[in-house]
Amino acid sequence: MRKEGYIAAGWVVLAFCIGIFLVARESGSNVHSIYYGRLPDFQLTDSQGKDFEYKDISGQIWVIQFSKSATIDFPDLPLEVGTLTILTNSYQSSINDSKSKIVYSDLDKITHLATDGFHFTKELLNGEYTIPLVLIDKLGNIRGYYNPEREKDIKKLGRDIDSLLQFS
Numbered sequence: 001m002r003k004e005g006y007i008a009a010g011w012v013v014l015a016f017c018i019g020i021f022l023v024a025r026e027s028g029s030n031v032h033s034i035y036y037g038r039l040p041d042f043q044l045t046d047s048q049g050k051d052f053e054y055k056d057i058s059g060q061i062w063v064i065q066f067s068k069s070a071t072i073d074f075p076d077l078p079l080e081v082g083t084l085t086i087l088t089n090s091y092q093s094s095i096n097d098s099k100s101k102i103v104y105s106d107l108d109k110i111t112h113l114a115t116d117g118f119h120f121t122k123e124l125l126n127g128e129y130t131i132p133l134v135l136i137d138k139l140g141n142i143r144g145y146y147n148p149e150r151e152k153d154i155k156k157l158g159r160d161i162d163s164l165l166q167f168s
Helices: 003-027 107-117 122-126 151-167
Strands: 043-046 051-053 061-067 081-087 101-104 133-136 142-146
Touching (some): 043 107, 061 151, 081 107, 133 151, 142 151
Parallel strands (some): 061 081
Antiparallel strands (some): 043 101, 133 142
16 A cells, blocks of 8 residues: 555544544533532522522532523423522512522622623623523532523433432
8 A cells, every 4th residue: 555545544544533532422421520610609589588598509410590581491300400590680479380499689699690600791691692501510510501492402411410410
């Protein structure tokens, strides 16, 4: 075989290996190696008027959504996973029938928590963009952000939750 043939075969093998790596990475969950920071202490109010704090999150896996509306539909999640909606506007009395834990506070406190704790921008909270779902592990660490409008992200969220449940 000529030198050019060996080089071409090398490129084919390299491309094949990269393809296998990308497929394996996309189908698996590496959520344990991902760390976006730990949530700060916070104190909000739930829909029953009780305090909801950082300590209420620890010890359980949570999927958290910031929203202007209390009628958020979370994807199907295991029973061991808590769901939390943090309202970005004022408290609404019609939210007691939601299956999600719903909390609220004044806008400045919510904005501070979203920007400093969850690493969102003010523009994301105020804009027309979809605010991602956030996966929190049992220690209060942020493990992932997922666009609720993308099926690929929802599937990845499910895999990441399964991985956290399996190894925690």
